[in-house]
Structures are given as structure tokens and as C-alpha cells.
Amino acid sequence: MERVVRLRVNGQEHRVLVPPHRTLLEVLREDLGLVGTKHGCELGECGICTVLVDGEPALSCLLLAQELEGHEVTTVEGLATDGQLHPVQQAFVDSGALQCGYCTPAMVLVTKALLDRVPEPSGEQVREAVAGVFCRCTGYVKILEAVQAAARRLRETGRPSGCGS
Amino acid sequence: MLRLPAFQLLRPATVAEATRMLAELGPEAAPLAGGTDLLPKMKRRQLQPRYLVSLRGLRELRGWSGSPEQGLVLRAGCTLAEVAAQPAVRSAYRALAQAVAVCSNPILHRMGTLGGNLCLDTRCNYYDQTEHWREAVGWCMKAPGPHSPQEVPCRVAPGGGRCWAVSAGDGAPALIALGAKVRLVGARGERVLPLEDLYRDDGIRYLDKSPDELVVEVLLPPADGLRSTYRKVRRRGSLDFAALGVAAAVRQDPDGTVASCRLVLGGVASRPLVLEEAASLVVGRRLEGEVLEQVSQAVHRAVHPMDNTDFTVLYRRRTAPVHVRRALEALAS
Numbered sequence: 001m002e003r004v005v006r007l008r009v010n011g012q013e014h015r016v017l018v019p020p021h022r023t024l025l026e027v028l029r030e031d032l033g034l035v036g037t038k039h040g041c042e043l044g045e046c047g048i049c050t051v052l053v054d055g056e057p058a059l060s061c062l063l064l065a066q067e068l069e070g071h072e073v074t075t076v077e078g079l080a081t082d083g084q085l086h087p088v089q090q091a092f093v094d095s096g097a098l099q100c101g102y103c104t105p106a107m108v109l110v111t112k113a114l115l116d117r118v119p120e121p122s123g124e125q126v127r128e129a130v131a132g133v134f135c136r137c138t139g140y141v142k143i144l145e146a147v148q149a150a151a152r153r154l155r156e157t158g159r160p161s162g163c164g165s
Numbered sequence: 166m167l168r169l170p171a172f173q174l175l176r177p178a179t180v181a182e183a184t185r186m187l188a189e190l191g192p193e194a195a196p197l198a199g200g201t202d203l204l205p206k207m208k209r210r211q212l213q214p215r216y217l218v219s220l221r222g223l224r225e226l227r228g229w230s231g232s233p234e235q236g237l238v239l240r241a242g243c244t245l246a247e248v249a250a251q252p253a254v255r256s257a258y259r260a261l262a263q264a265v266a267v268c269s270n271p272i273l274h275r276m277g278t279l280g281g282n283l284c285l286d287t288r289c290n291y292y293d294q295t296e297h298w299r300e301a302v303g304w305c306m307k308a309p310g311p312h313s314p315q316e317v318p319c320r321v322a323p324g325g326g327r328c329w330a331v332s333a334g335d336g337a338p339a340l341i342a343l344g345a346k347v348r349l350v351g352a353r354g355e356r357v358l359p360l361e362d363l364y365r366d367d368g369i370r371y372l373d374k375s376p377d378e379l380v381v382e383v384l385l386p387p388a389d390g391l392r393s394t395y396r397k398v399r400r401r402g403s404l405d406f407a408a409l410g411v412a413a414a415v416r417q418d419p420d421g422t423v424a425s426c427r428l429v430l431g432g433v434a435s436r437p438l439v440l441e442e443a444a445s446l447v448v449g450r451r452l453e454g455e456v457l458e459q460v461s462q463a464v465h466r467a468v469h470p471m472d473n474t475d476f477t478v479l480y481r482r483r484t485a486p487v488h489v490r491r492a493l494e495a496l497a498s
Binding site: 001019020021022023026039041042043044045047050056057058059062063064066067110128129131132133 | 166167168169170171172173174200201204205208209217219221270271272273275276402403404
């Protein structure tokens with residue numbers, strides 16, 4: 001049955017009329033116009049559609065929008081503040097950690113979630129954190145460098161990486 | 166965009182209400198926990214329940230109790246990440262900690278549940294495909310499309326009269342090796358059974374439970390010196406299902422003599438394969454040399470995979486004894 005769902009996305013509340021079978025990915029892209037969240041396999045395999053739900057990575061292609069009331073969703077659009085890129089985004093730019101860029105929103109979000117929990121991650125922790133997102137350009141080395149660069153930047157500036165939410 | 170078929174979403178407040186709903190709605194309903202197995206299968210139209218009974222809001226299914234000394238109770242709604250991080254699981258039930266840690270990938274760990282992992286649908290190269298692919302090959306017995314299952318053969322072994330889809334979950338072999346039981350609650354009551362008895366050697370009816378019964382708890386016996394490990398063979402280091410899973414658990418006397426041993430394989434049959442003969446060979450002996458060679462031979466005799474998962478049948482059959490041996494060697498040292 002269709003019902004109006006109150007979704008909190010990037011700190012803003014949206015009221016959306018959705019049927020039960022509509023996924024968060026579809027609502028974000030098609031109802032809210034937040035196309036920064038990309039669609040890949042849509043079967044929970046590639047990780048491209050990753051968003052943060054209550055600060056933790058989750059696959060928006062496998063979440064039912066009706067089940068997300070009361071949770072805080074963060075997409076890549078929620079990271080920059082006042083036209084300033086989030087330090088994680090800036091680190092990806094500075095490190096050249098993208099080729100086609102399709103996996104970048106997901107990579108940036110899993111990085112943010114990791115650094116919120118672990119400010120000084122080991123190489124192994126970084127590899128594990130990004131293991132759920134596939135980069136088909138296979139540009140992983142630059143991505144791993146960007147995560148460590150973001151970690152350094154956040155430690156040096158002391159800027160909380162929770163901004164924008 | 167690959168979209169879900171339409172369904173009605175029911176949100177019970179208690180386990181009792183959920184089982185009542187499942188009993189009333191019958192086979193057209195399915196329980197929804199983490200959704201990481203069910204929802205992709207619905208998108209590919211392998212499964213098309215008209216009602217989903219969501220278990221996500223049920224507090225009764227969250228958390229754990231007990232200890233390695235008394236025995237540990239893990240409720241079925243725990244996510245795989247919660248199980249992997251649970252201190253008692255990490256210290257005393259290592260095979261389970263290792264199994265859930267290598268299950269899928271870190272994002273799905275936070276979404277998938279322990280109960281969902283134990284009830285994971287069986288897998289097959291002819292079943293885990295899009296609707297168009299399956300229609301083009303003429304469907305299969307497990308997902309017969311517009312036909313009845315009797316009208317469509319198993320594409321792996323067309324003359325066999327049964328479905329050979331494979332049990333590929335990581336949690337089940339580990340928990341069976343550890344001697345776990347499960348508590349099921351249904352509309353007509355509850356029962357506790359050894360986890361291995363939950364599974365049937367049939368790719369279609371792979372769970373020995375009625376549709377209204379839910380796995381609500383996993384009961385681990387006191388650890389009592391049990392040492393265990395889990396190994397997994399898969400194409401990539403992340404995401405892939407087990408082409409082979411090996412769970413081993415042993416109790417040893419101080420001089421290294423084995424007092425008891427359980428060996429369980431995943432990824433080779435329609436249910437987790439308990440290797441009784443191979444395990445019995447090490448009891449009363451030490452995990453070394455000739456004994457391990459005899460175990461390898463027994464494993465090779467017991468494993469008969471079908472050509473329906475990743476890797477060739479020959480490789481899968483030859484690699485099983487190797488990984489059982491490595492698991493036992495790891496426990497010996």
C-alpha cells in the first residue's frame with residue numbers, strides 16, 4: 001500500500017508518497033532528484049549505490065524506503081558545506097583518486113564512515129572499508145592513497161568529518 | 166533500473182504476530198530480515214512473494230546472552246557485523262567469527278542477519294540469473310517460470326529428478342561444527358533442534374521447517390576447550406559466495422590427542438555436508454602426518470560437487486581435501 005513516508009536526507013526532511021516495493025535508491029534519484037547516488041548492479045553486489053544510514057554504509061538498492069522512517073540518510077550531496085568540499089572529497093580530488101568517477105560517491109561515503117570511527121586507520125582497515133565498493137576502472141591504489149590523505153587532513157585540521165549532516 | 170515486483174509490506178510488532186501472519190498468508194508470504202538475499206532474488210523474479218513480513222522492528226530478535234562457560238545465545242536478528250564483533254564469539258567460537266567475517270563484504274555485514282544467513286537460499290549457475298536468461302534456457306526445476314516444477318528438468322543433471330542447487334552460506338558449516346542448535350518459533354509453538362537437522366538434501370526444499378516458522382535463536386554449547394577454524398575458497402577476496410567452505414572444530418587432550426572432532430563443508434551439496442567418517446579418523450590420534458593423509462582421502466571420497474557453481478568440478482573436488490587438511494593443521498599448531 002502506498003503511504004507518505006517522512007525521510008530525513010542530508011539533514012532535511014522530505015515527505016514522499018511511496019509504495020512498499022520502492023527502494024531508497026529509486027526514491028533518492030527519481031523522487032528527490034539526488035542523482036549523486038549512482039545505480040550499478042542493483043542486486044547488492046557492486047556497492048555503487050552506497051549511502052550512509054545513521055552514519056554507517058548501507059546499500060540503497062536493497063533498502064525499502066518505507067522502512068527508513070526515523071533514520072538519518074546521508075548521500076554524497078550532503079558532504080560539502082557552503083560550497084566547500086568535504087575534506088574527504090578534496091582528498092579524492094587532490095590524489096586524482098578517480099577515473100570514470102562512477103564509484104566515487106560510494107568510495108567517498110565509505111571513507112567518511114571509516115574516518116568517523118577510526119581517525120588513524122591501518123592499510124588493512126582501509127582496504128576492508130572499501131572492499132564493498134567495486135571500482136571497475138581498478139584505480140584502487142589512488143583511492144587507498146586518498147583515504148590516507150583524507151585521514152591526515154582531518155587529523156591536522158581537526159575538522160569534524162561529520163559536517164553536512 | 167532493475168525494480169522490485171509489487172508486494173504488500175507487513176510490519177508485525179512481535180515474533181508471535183509475525184508467525185501468525187506467515188501462517189495465515191501461507192506460501193505467498195516471506196519473512197524479510199536484512200533483505201540481502203531475498204530482495205535481489207525478487208528483482209530477478211526468482212522469488213515473487215506477494216507479502217513480505219518485515220522482522221526488522223522486532224526487538225525480541227536482537228542481542229545475545231550467556232557466555233562461553235555457560236553457552237552463548239545469539240538472537241537471529243543480530244547482524245553479521247554484530248556477531249563478528251561479539252567478544253565471546255571472537256574468543257571462544259572462532260570458526261563462527263571467521264565465517265561471518267569472510268561472508269560477503271563489510272557493507273553487507275551490517276545489513277545481513279544471522280538468521281537470514283542460516284536460511285540463505287540455495288545457489289546454482291542456472292538459478293542465480295536474470296529472468297530473461299532463465300527463460301532463454303527454458304527455466305529450471307527450482308524456478309520453473311510459467312510451468313510446474315515437474316514439467317522442467319534440473320539443468321545441471323536433467324535425468325536426476327531433483328534439484329542440485331548448493332548450500333553456500335558461511336555461518337551454517339561453522340555453527341554445525343561448533344555443535345549449535347537453533348530455536349524455531351511457529352504459529353503452533355516452538356522447538357529446538359540441532360542446526361544440521363534444519364537442512365535437507367534438496368535444492369528446492371532445503372530447510373526442514375514450515376513457512377510460518379522463524380529461526381529466532383542460535384544456541385551455542387559451552388566452549389569447554391573447543392578450538393575451531395573456518396576457511397573459504399572463492400574467486401575474489403570480497404563478496405563472492407563460498408565455492409568451498411571448511412569448518413573444523415576439535416577438542417584435544419594436553420598431549421595433542423584429539424578427543425572429538427567435527428568437520429563440515431559448505432558449497433559442495435544442497436545442505437552443509439557433515440564429514441563423519443573423516444572426522445572419526447582423527448579421534449584418539451594426533452593431528453599429524455599419516456592421519457591427515459587418511460583424512461584427505463576420506464574427504465575426497467565424500468565430496469561429489471555438481472557443475473553448478475564457480476570453478477570446475479574437478480578443482481572443487483580436489484581442493485576440498487587440501488583445505489580440510491590445512492584447517493586441521495592450523496588447529497594442531
